[in-house]
Amino acid sequence: MGVLANKGEKVKVRVRVNGVWYERYVSPRMLLVDFLRDELGLTGTKVGCDTTTCGACTVIMNGRSVKSCTVLAVQANGADILTIEGLAQDSKLHPIQQAFMDNFALQCGYCTPGMIMQTYFLLKENPNPTEEEIRDGLHGNICRCTGYQNIINAVKDAAGRMRS
Amino acid sequence: MTYIGQSVKRLYDEKFVTGKSTYVDDISIPALYTAFVRSPYAHARIKKIDVTDALKVPGVVAVFTAKDINPMLRGGVRPWTTYLNLQSFRYVERKAFPEDKVRYVGEPVAMVLAVDKYSARDGVDKVTVDYEPLQPVLTMDEALKNQVIIHEELKTNIAYDIPLKAGDVDKAFKEADKVIPVEAINERLIPNPMEPRGIVARYEGGNLTVWYSTQVPHYMRSEFARIFGLHESKIRVIMPDVGGAFGSKVNLLAEELAVIGASIRLGRPVRWTATRSEEMLASNARHNEFRGEVAVKNDGKILGIRGKLVLDFGAYVTITGGVQSAIIPMMITGPYDIRNAEVESIAVYTNTPPITMYRGASRPEATFIIERIVSTVADELGLDDVTIRERNLATQLPYTNPFGIRYDSGDYVGLLKKAVEKLGYYDLKKWAEEERKKGHIVGVGMAYYVEIASFGPWEYAEIRVDENGDVLVLTGTTPHGQGSDTGLAQIVADALQIDISKVRVVWGDTDQVPMSMGTYGSRSITIGGSAALIAANKVLEDMKKVAAQIWNADVQEVQYSNGVFTHRADPNKKLTWDEVARAAYSKHEPGIKESAIYESDVTSPYGVHVAVVEIDENSGIARVLEYRAYDDIGQVINPALAEGQIHGGAMQAVGQALYEQAVITESGALGVTYADYFIPTMVEAPKYVSVFADTPHFSPYPTKSKGVGEAALIVGPAVIVRAVEDAVKARFNRTPIKPEEILNALKLKK
Ligand code: FES
Ligand code: FES
Numbered sequence: 001m002g003v004l005a006n007k008g009e010k011v012k013v014r015v016r017v018n019g020v021w022y023e024r025y026v027s028p029r030m031l032l033v034d035f036l037r038d039e040l041g042l043t044g045t046k047v048g049c050d051t052t053t054c055g056a057c058t059v060i061m062n063g064r065s066v067k068s069c070t071v072l073a074v075q076a077n078g079a080d081i082l083t084i085e086g087l088a089q090d091s092k093l094h095p096i097q098q099a100f101m102d103n104f105a106l107q108c109g110y111c112t113p114g115m116i117m118q119t120y121f122l123l124k125e126n127p128n129p130t131e132e133e134i135r136d137g138l139h140g141n142i143c144r145c146t147g148y149q150n151i152i153n154a155v156k157d158a159a160g161r162m163r164s
Numbered sequence: 165m166t167y168i169g170q171s172v173k174r175l176y177d178e179k180f181v182t183g184k185s186t187y188v189d190d191i192s193i194p195a196l197y198t199a200f201v202r203s204p205y206a207h208a209r210i211k212k213i214d215v216t217d218a219l220k221v222p223g224v225v226a227v228f229t230a231k232d233i234n235p236m237l238r239g240g241v242r243p244w245t246t247y248l249n250l251q252s253f254r255y256v257e258r259k260a261f262p263e264d265k266v267r268y269v270g271e272p273v274a275m276v277l278a279v280d281k282y283s284a285r286d287g288v289d290k291v292t293v294d295y296e297p298l299q300p301v302l303t304m305d306e307a308l309k310n311q312v313i314i315h316e317e318l319k320t321n322i323a324y325d326i327p328l329k330a331g332d333v334d335k336a337f338k339e340a341d342k343v344i345p346v347e348a349i350n351e352r353l354i355p356n357p358m359e360p361r362g363i364v365a366r367y368e369g370g371n372l373t374v375w376y377s378t379q380v381p382h383y384m385r386s387e388f389a390r391i392f393g394l395h396e397s398k399i400r401v402i403m404p405d406v407g408g409a410f411g412s413k414v415n416l417l418a419e420e421l422a423v424i425g426a427s428i429r430l431g432r433p434v435r436w437t438a439t440r441s442e443e444m445l446a447s448n449a450r451h452n453e454f455r456g457e458v459a460v461k462n463d464g465k466i467l468g469i470r471g472k473l474v475l476d477f478g479a480y481v482t483i484t485g486g487v488q489s490a491i492i493p494m495m496i497t498g499p500y501d502i503r504n505a506e507v508e509s510i511a512v513y514t515n516t517p518p519i520t521m522y523r524g525a526s527r528p529e530a531t532f533i534i535e536r537i538v539s540t541v542a543d544e545l546g547l548d549d550v551t552i553r554e555r556n557l558a559t560q561l562p563y564t565n566p567f568g569i570r571y572d573s574g575d576y577v578g579l580l581k582k583a584v585e586k587l588g589y590y591d592l593k594k595w596a597e598e599e600r601k602k603g604h605i606v607g608v609g610m611a612y613y614v615e616i617a618s619f620g621p622w623e624y625a626e627i628r629v630d631e632n633g634d635v636l637v638l639t640g641t642t643p644h645g646q647g648s649d650t651g652l653a654q655i656v657a658d659a660l661q662i663d664i665s666k667v668r669v670v671w672g673d674t675d676q677v678p679m680s681m682g683t684y685g686s687r688s689i690t691i692g693g694s695a696a697l698i699a700a701n702k703v704l705e706d707m708k709k710v711a712a713q714i715w716n717a718d719v720q721e722v723q724y725s726n727g728v729f730t731h732r733a734d735p736n737k738k739l740t741w742d743e744v745a746r747a748a749y750s751k752h753e754p755g756i757k758e759s760a761i762y763e764s765d766v767t768s769p770y771g772v773h774v775a776v777v778e779i780d781e782n783s784g785i786a787r788v789l790e791y792r793a794y795d796d797i798g799q800v801i802n803p804a805l806a807e808g809q810i811h812g813g814a815m816q817a818v819g820q821a822l823y824e825q826a827v828i829t830e831s832g833a834l835g836v837t838y839a840d841y842f843i844p845t846m847v848e849a850p851k852y853v854s855v856f857a858d859t860p861h862f863s864p865y866p867t868k869s870k871g872v873g874e875a876a877l878i879v880g881p882a883v884i885v886r887a888v889e890d891a892v893k894a895r896f897n898r899t900p901i902k903p904e905e906i907l908n909a910l911k912l913k914k
Contacts, residue, residue, distance in 0.1 A: 008222065027282060029282065034281075037189075037190075041192065042183070043183070043186070043190035043192075044182070044185070045183070046187070046358075046359070048359070048360070048440065049440040049837070049838055050441055051440070051837045051838055051839060053837070054358065054440070054838065056358060084181075084182065084183030085182065085183040085184075087182070087183075088182055093178070093181065093182070097181040097182065100181050101174070101177040101178070101181055102173065104174065104805070104808055106174075106177060106180055106181070107408070107645035107647065107808060108357070108358065108405075108407045108408040108644055108645030109177075109407065110185075110187065110358040110359040110407030110408060111358050112180050112181060112185075113180075113181075113183050116181060135847050136847070138846050139846050139847045141845075141846070142358065142838070142843050143846075144357055144410075144816075144843065145358070145408050145808075146808060146815075147808075147810075147811030147814055147815035147849060147852060148811075148845075148846045148849035149811050149849060149852050150808065150811065151846070152846065
């Protein structure tokens with residue numbers, strides 16, 4: 001990318017988020033998650049840790065899931081990003097969203113956007129995952145409330161809905 | 165139309181799955197951002213704080229220290245007056261910043277206020293603090309020695325020291341066939357809700373508005389009023405979506421006092437959202453040690469228990485830290501008919517982050533102690549876990565334990581037998597035995613619990629029927645993930661016999677809900693639901709009166725069923741719920757609105773849980789494969805939500821039993837990342853089976869429910885530790901059981 005900036009100088013970042021192009025001038029050290037939340041007002045993506053461990057900030061960037069707390073906004077320059085806000089189409093919930101609701105896969109809801117985005121990526125890569133593959137694919141997303149079983153059920157359910 | 169007992173889908177999920185949830189950090193308001201300068205020392209005198217350079221940082225608006233904020237405060241953080249007797253504790257009310265010395269690593273000493281959070285962080289780097297390091301007191305043993313005093317004003321590190329005695333303990337020990345030493349230790353935990361706490365404070369025109377990630381908005385309103393010398397009527401506390409709490413958000417932080425103070429001082433909105441590291445400093449939990457002995461007869465009958473419980477408070481008293489020291493001893497006899505017990509409960513200050521309550525608050529600790537006692541006795545006498553419990557369980561319910569706690573209803577022995585059968589305990593035991601013969605290190609453990617839930621003293625509910633017949637429920641409880649809002653809607657929809665889609669539940673705003681206690685202690689459905697049920701019944705009476713008026717009839721002549729009012733004598737007269745609601749608003753009547761307070765004391769859920777563990781013989785790492793629960797929680801309002809509570813609590817129990825430990829280094833620094841503190845992930849999650857008693861014993865509450873929010877974390881650690889003992893055939897009295905302990909035990913056996 002090679003964006004260089006002097007101290008205190010802002011740099012231009014152009015990204016396509018949920019189908020819309022945005023252009024902002026930001027500090028080169030700004031994290032993508034802060035860019036999404038504070039600059040674009042897309043607060044659906046959450047922050048749960050300082051160490052890239054919890055997955056609350058997961059978004060899809062150029063087709064791959066990333067922890068947006070560990071990507072600089074400038075690194076996302078030119079990228080295509082999908083966040084939790086972009087998943088439902090014309091106010092019709094995505095099957096993953098529906099499956100989370102139907103399977104009691106959330107309690108406080110804080111991990112939910114990240115869980116759903118990581119599930120989206122997992123099912124794109126592997127439309128019919130085994131339980132072990134689900135556990136492995138989502139182990140970078142921490143949930144402190146549900147004990148995970150209902151999330152696993154939701155992922156299986158969503159996979160079924162998306163295949164049919 | 166019956167909703168009670170059905171797994172009704174959660175009513176408010178859509179915003180969470182679409183990213184439209186609003187936690188405190190999601191609130192958009194032009195506010196200054198806060199970052200805190202924190203102490204690198206566990207114990208040090210503050211010589212000088214220089215903020216000059218910080219003020220030069222672009223974007224920094226102000227830097228405040230104790231001298232700026234503390235004089236605004238008329239008091240500070242103190243124990244929870246709803247449940248604790250202030251006289252029982254030695255403490256100093258904690259202000260926004262320490263004036264003389266710092267008392268734990270990470271204690272805030274100054275705040276930087278800036279236009280964005282990056283500038284605020286930059287400002288922090290430019291604040292220089294001169295410290296004179298002092299000898300830190302990092303362990304409870306050190307604290308007890310009182311050589312170095314943490315709060316000089318108190319002249320001692322002992323915050324609480326109250327012995328509790330019941331029955332004739334000396335006689336029990338004299339009559340014993342055997343006296344068995346016992347030990348039960350819980351290391352320090354960190355509750356770690358996924359949403360770190362946060363606050364936005366706005367002060368304008370003498371009115372203070374606080375958006376706050378809390379479980380207890382009204383209690384906080386009164387604390388803010390007391391501490392800042394404001395009238396409660398001028399304060400509004402709003403609880404937005406709260407991303408988990410587990411008891412740790414009944415907690416007023418020094419940082420939060422600083423944020424409110426700064427907003428008042430500057431006359432501008434000020435916000436602070438904790439980072440994960442700050443969240444981990446904000447609330448630590450558990451950390452207690454019980455050592456004692458138990459008097460038993462050879463047949464397994466337990467005659468008496470005596471011992472000493474030492475608890476860590478950390479550096480300062482918190483609202484809830486004292487709950488453990490006061491309640492653990494009172495519950496130490498568990499569900500068993502043990503009449504002689506003596507416990508000295510001592511809580512000490514140490515130079516470590518403050519302790520708060522955490523899911524179960526005192527009942528997990530007490531249950532761990534008594535279940536370790538009972539299982540240890542079983543091993544020493546060569547009895548099995550079921551027999552020893554059968555011989556000691558209380559048989560006459562209601563039962564008042566030796567310290568006066570009353571267990572309201574149940575069949576303890578009956579449930580034990582049922583649970584063992586329904587959970588397939590003996591089959592699992594047999595399976596484990598076979599597996600062990602094949603060289604697999606697996607084990608099966610069980611434990612029993614009785615707890616106290618729902619905690620009074622009261623809860624509030626209000627129900628309004630609007631002119632379209634839709635129903636608004638204002639609850640004093642404050643759901644933050646439990647889904648109890650849906651449970652309340654089920655209760656109200658059933659009482660009013662209307663479709664649940666007509667019911668909306670709101671909570672957490674002190675301007676909307678006139679009074680409340682909040683959500684904690686598995687109380688929402690039971691005491692909050694009972695208040696809502698009473699209010700709903702009153703509303704139905706009002707509706708009947710309106711129908712009677714329309715018909716010029718006596719209210720006794722009005723019947724109601726499934727949304728339709730009919731006239732007893734004249735079956736042609738019919739009015740729908742919606743028509744009556746509209747009529748209630750005609751003629752300039754103010755419509756229908758009723759409120760209720762339900763006052764009550766605790767109720768007592770109980771049950772048996774079973775766990776299956778597997779141990780990797782090379783690493784010593786234990787994994788819980790299965791977790792099975794059989795609980796009598798009275799009337800189950802929503803089985804899926806109740807099961808969710810079991811799952812989540814059990815996962816935290818797995819964490820406590822095997823993985824989670826707050827690490828404090830030799831210099832007193834708490835490990836504040838998820839690399840230091842291991843929260844179970846999906847890989848560590850067991851398979852859960854949650855069964856509720858088929859013949860439940862109801863509570864005396866109108867809802868007949870008992871509460872389920874904490875059960876699995878109350879009993880789970882004892883269950884899992886017992887399973888590890890079964891696998892390794894060695895004794896473990898401390899949570900978490902670390903892989904190296906397991907490896908050592910395995911080596912010793914070879
Ligand atoms: S906030 Fe990004 S991984 Fe935790
Ligand atoms: S639902 Fe609360 S953290 Fe997952």
